[in-house]
Amino acid sequence: MKASLLLDERHVIAEDAFVEVVVWSLSAPLAGSPHGFKFRLALVVKGDCVLRFDNEASKGDHKHIGRKEIPYLFNTLEDLLADFWSEVDKWRL
DSSP states (O other): OOOEEEEEEEEETTTTTTEEEEEESSOOOOTTTTEEEEEEEEEEEEEEEEEEEEEEETTEEEEEEEEEEEEOOOOOHHHHHHHHHHHHHHHHH
């Protein structure tokens, strides 16, 4: 499967926290995902991943909040990024 890297960013948001955003454009959707993106968006605080949006073959799109895994309904890449940053903002309050 051919892939092109669209985003590969790391943002330090506090002395003990950072966000990592990695998004690939795929030539075909992953099994379980209706779109052509592979993504991993993570918030790491004090060395622990406390929030992650990702997808993987056959598992589909989902998010992790702490140890809980919840399905994620992907609409657009822009919505994905907005939804993720909205969740990150909740951790910063």
